[in-house]
Amino acid sequence: MTATTERAVGSDVRRIDGPAKVRGLAPYAFEHEVDGTAVFVALVQSTAAKGRITSIDTSAAQALTGVLAVLTHENAPRLGDVADEVVVLQSDRVQYVGEPVAAVVAETSEVARDAAARVVVTYDAQTPDVELRTDRDDLYAPEQLMAGFETDSVIGDVDAALAAAPVGVDITYETPNQHNNPIEMHATVARWDGDVLRMWDANQGPHNLVPVITEAFGITEDRLHIVSPYVGGAFGSKAYTHVHQLIAGMAAKVTGRTVKLELTRPQMFTLVGHRTPTIQRLRLGAELDGTLTAISHEVVEHTSQNAEFAEQTATATRLMYAAPARRTTHRLARLDVPAPTIMRAPGETPGMYALESAMDELAVVLGIDPVELRLRNEPDRDPERDVPFSTRNLVACLRQGAERFGWAGRDPRPGVREDGRWLVGTGVAAATYPTRRRPSAARIEAVPGKPYVVSIDASDIGTGAWTALTQIAADALRVPMDRVDLRIGDSRLPKASGAGGSTGITSWGPAIMAAAEQLADRDIPAGGLTVTGEAGPGDEAEQYSSHAFGAHFAEVRVDRDSGEVRVPRMTGVFAAGRIINSTTGRSQFLGGMTMGLSMALHEESVLDRTHGHYANHDLAEYHIAANADVGEMDISWIDEVDDLHNPLGAKGIGEIGIVGSAAAIGNAYWHATGRRVRDLPITPDKYFR
Amino acid sequence: MDNQITLRVDGADTPLTVDTRTSLLDAMRERLGATSAKKGCDHGQCGACTVLLDGRRVNSCLVLAVTAEGQEVTTSDGLATGGTPHALHDAFVDHDAYQCGYCTPGQIASAAGVLAEAARGWPSAVTEDLVADATDLTDAEIRERMSGNLCRCAAYANIVPAVAEVAVEQGVRA
Ligand code: FES
Ligand code: FES
Numbered sequence: 001m002t003a004t005t006e007r008a009v010g011s012d013v014r015r016i017d018g019p020a021k022v023r024g025l026a027p028y029a030f031e032h033e034v035d036g037t038a039v040f041v042a043l044v045q046s047t048a049a050k051g052r053i054t055s056i057d058t059s060a061a062q063a064l065t066g067v068l069a070v071l072t073h074e075n076a077p078r079l080g081d082v083a084d085e086v087v088v089l090q091s092d093r094v095q096y097v098g099e100p101v102a103a104v105v106a107e108t109s110e111v112a113r114d115a116a117a118r119v120v121v122t123y124d125a126q127t128p129d130v131e132l133r134t135d136r137d138d139l140y141a142p143e144q145l146m147a148g149f150e151t152d153s154v155i156g157d158v159d160a161a162l163a164a165a166p167v168g169v170d171i172t173y174e175t176p177n178q179h180n181n182p183i184e185m186h187a188t189v190a191r192w193d194g195d196v197l198r199m200w201d202a203n204q205g206p207h208n209l210v211p212v213i214t215e216a217f218g219i220t221e222d223r224l225h226i227v228s229p230y231v232g233g234a235f236g237s238k239a240y241t242h243v244h245q246l247i248a249g250m251a252a253k254v255t256g257r258t259v260k261l262e263l264t265r266p267q268m269f270t271l272v273g274h275r276t277p278t279i280q281r282l283r284l285g286a287e288l289d290g291t292l293t294a295i296s297h298e299v300v301e302h303t304s305q306n307a308e309f310a311e312q313t314a315t316a317t318r319l320m321y322a323a324p325a326r327r328t329t330h331r332l333a334r335l336d337v338p339a340p341t342i343m344r345a346p347g348e349t350p351g352m353y354a355l356e357s358a359m360d361e362l363a364v365v366l367g368i369d370p371v372e373l374r375l376r377n378e379p380d381r382d383p384e385r386d387v388p389f390s391t392r393n394l395v396a397c398l399r400q401g402a403e404r405f406g407w408a409g410r411d412p413r414p415g416v417r418e419d420g421r422w423l424v425g426t427g428v429a430a431a432t433y434p435t436r437r438r439p440s441a442a443r444i445e446a447v448p449g450k451p452y453v454v455s456i457d458a459s460d461i462g463t464g465a466w467t468a469l470t471q472i473a474a475d476a477l478r479v480p481m482d483r484v485d486l487r488i489g490d491s492r493l494p495k496a497s498g499a500g501g502s503t504g505i506t507s508w509g510p511a512i513m514a515a516a517e518q519l520a521d522r523d524i525p526a527g528g529l530t531v532t533g534e535a536g537p538g539d540e541a542e543q544y545s546s547h548a549f550g551a552h553f554a555e556v557r558v559d560r561d562s563g564e565v566r567v568p569r570m571t572g573v574f575a576a577g578r579i580i581n582s583t584t585g586r587s588q589f590l591g592g593m594t595m596g597l598s599m600a601l602h603e604e605s606v607l608d609r610t611h612g613h614y615a616n617h618d619l620a621e622y623h624i625a626a627n628a629d630v631g632e633m634d635i636s637w638i639d640e641v642d643d644l645h646n647p648l649g650a651k652g653i654g655e656i657g658i659v660g661s662a663a664a665i666g667n668a669y670w671h672a673t674g675r676r677v678r679d680l681p682i683t684p685d686k687y688f689r
Numbered sequence: 690m691d692n693q694i695t696l697r698v699d700g701a702d703t704p705l706t707v708d709t710r711t712s713l714l715d716a717m718r719e720r721l722g723a724t725s726a727k728k729g730c731d732h733g734q735c736g737a738c739t740v741l742l743d744g745r746r747v748n749s750c751l752v753l754a755v756t757a758e759g760q761e762v763t764t765s766d767g768l769a770t771g772g773t774p775h776a777l778h779d780a781f782v783d784h785d786a787y788q789c790g791y792c793t794p795g796q797i798a799s800a801a802g803v804l805a806e807a808a809r810g811w812p813s814a815v816t817e818d819l820v821a822d823a824t825d826l827t828d829a830e831i832r833e834r835m836s837g838n839l840c841r842c843a844a845y846a847n848i849v850p851a852v853a854e855v856a857v858e859q860g861v862r863a
Pocket of ligand 2: 791792793841842
């Protein structure tokens with residue numbers, strides 16, 4: 001190996017996939033197999049939320065020229081034993097509005113859509129139950145939460161501590177249904193080559209899909225090949241297998257053709273998950289000096305008939321602040337809705353919105369600066385697990401953020417700063433996100449005179465993994481980046497964890513380093529040399545509490561005539577371990593913070609209580625932040641290396657940016673107007689309630 | 690109903706058969722294999738499909754392919770001349786004005802349209818002087834004019850300086 005003095009990790013190198021992406025030449029899922037031989041799938045969706053199909057008449061659809069097949073529960077191939085939420089076209093049962101009840105395969109997409117509209121389905125429908133309320137008598141405690149967290153945690157006599165506290169708040173916050181809505185709609189191209197199923201698919205890691213798809217089609221792993229080199233955003237919706245991938249596999253099987261199934265934007269609201277709404281009761285008790293004596297965070301949220309998805313909403317509250325008495329609980333209502341799924345920082349995003357809003361409200365009652373209140377409740381160990389933090393730099397984030405934002409000297413009074421029609425305020429909130437790693441393997445092929453081929457079934461959903469992994473490989477091999485030829489996004493590459501839970505870099509990076517280790521000081525024979533390496537969790541998760549931290553500061557302006565809310569500037573400071581690439585890393589924080597702004601001001605999927613569907617199921621009515629919604633974004637980070645957790649010292653940065661962002665904006669809204677909006681989003685009408 | 694037409698996309702004429710219902714976007718993506726323009730909604734709501742039609746930006750999902758015959762369709766890919774990227778391509782890479790890259794060709798085609806509109810003095814909702822000969826593409830102007838292109842990765846704060854840099858080069862920003 002050639003020695004190089006320059007380190008790629010930590011530099012600001014540009015994305016290696018950038019030049020292809022800006023011209024539109026990097027192939028996303030739907031853009032494979034463009035030789036004109038592919039055929040197209042269109043879905044027929046249930047108009048009933050609950051009940052049975054009583055008849056399906058496909059004759060008019062079949063009669064159209066160009067229609068190759070119409071799959072229904074009566075004729076579709078039988079699937080293996082897969083989880084209820086991905087069972088599709090197998091029976092007459094319907095469990096949510098929008099569930100696929102038929103799929104048309106046709107020579108063109110126009111004919112497929114036309115034919116789908118001609119399928120006539122009748123239902124024996126029942127009235128759906130989609131309303132989340134805290135007074136439901138069927139709320140239940142799940143066995144455990146997502147990611148294996150305990151459902152409840154209780155330390156000390158919380159009710160007594162709350163009753164005895166000289167100062168306290170008792171407030172309920174609500175967050176709405178939200179949808180991931182990556183701009184690339186989920187798409188699958190599928191073909192059976194003999195008994196091998198090939199898929200070009202938009203997902204967060206091909207290996208994530210292998211167990212369900214092999215089981216569904218009764219094939220062994222070596223007979224499934226999933227390719228996914230470029231993915232147009234995901235935010236959780238592309239993490240798991242959904243029904244469309246199985247429909248594509250069935251349609252390809254029945255027709256013997258290459259099929260393309262691209263969801264429509266409205267279908268993105270029912271078939272690929274959503275973030276559960278939450279109702280969260282926060283009770284905080286404190287001494288007059290702001291020292292917390294009790295924290296209680298009780299969550300009510302929903303799941304579906306066909307899946308138990310128990311979002312870990314209050315788990316960040318278990319470690320954020322010191323307090324002797326503490327309690328978190330989660331209760332679910334099982335409703336007639338599509339299955340929820342993970343959406344950027346599931347748990348932390350809604351949960352920290354509530355906790356950080358409550359901390360602001362407590363600071364107001366106490367008359368203590370909200371930055372100072374957080375500093376006074378900094379724990380020196382994980383307050384529930386009683387283990388040390390591997391690194392915890394929340395205090396540094398708050399101090400640096402206050403400095404950069406110009407927080408000092410802030411007048412705490414609400415509703416007193418005017419600029420013409422505009423009321424102006426500022427707010428702060430803290431952030432945290434767990435640091436984890438998952439087992440992954442990597443392979444390196446070395447041939448004298450050629451770049452090292454580094455292979456791992458990692459996934460770049462916009463995170464910058466193509467570039468960051470190339471940097472890590474270059475440093476591990478001690479060569480410049482152009483001597484690394486990275487291969488990712490293919491189920492035939494060494495098995496790696498999916499892109500999710502901010503675990504990509506902490507899982508894949510060490511696997512590549514372990515493979516490179518195998519080559520250290522070895523001569524490469526003329527015929528080449530192939531090595532593999534594996535890495536995964538050790539006992540660090542038992543020994544330490546490992547989390548990224550951050551602080552958000554926001555300025556908000558509210559038009560007192562229209563209620564319009566603007567966010568002219570935000571500052572975010574993060575302590576998230578080693579940042580592999582300062583350019584793409586900054587973009588991860590930026591994207592998260594802006595999605596938090598979007599959550600604060602715009603996002604809400606409205607469930608129709610009568611019919612059980614999402615009423616605003618497109619991008620004209622489900623608003624996400626547009627360019628003009630975003631102002632100056634000041635992003636920085638603390639120098640931090642967490643090598644107690646993993647050999648890279650990284651923590652993962654895909655999600656922490658969104659955590660707390662909405663709370664900072666809500667808190668600034670209060671400071672501007674003197675009004676608290678405790679149910680997101682903060683739309684203009686709420687100013688006039 | 691099938692129609693024989695010839696589409697001119699990024700300088701290449703290709704005869705093809707389309708349904709009367711085929712959008713320009715689907716004609717490119719599903720028939721020509723020209724996949725630079727992306728589909729993010731198919732309803733004119735996201736801007737991912739933005740192309741220039743005879744130099745003006747349009748959502749190609751809202752244009753019927755049969756009506757695009759005889760017009761010059763330019764995607765982000767077509768903005769490059771031979772192997773040389775357009776200044777917007779370089780600026781987007783330099784400013785990391787994207788993440789997943791899926792909205793990006795639409796952003797870039799749209800930005801090319803914005804630069805041309807500013808040079809001709811076309812006002813936007815935030816333009817103060819409605820009769821000026823040319824528009825000064827301030828940050829506020831760029832934010833407003835680029836708001837038809839949604840980016841769920843939310844690279845907006847990087848898109849603005851990328852477009853601004855090229856606007857300066859082209860003399861439409863002070
Ligand atoms: S695909 Fe045309 S605007 Fe969204
Ligand atoms: S870069 Fe992903 S949607 Fe814009």
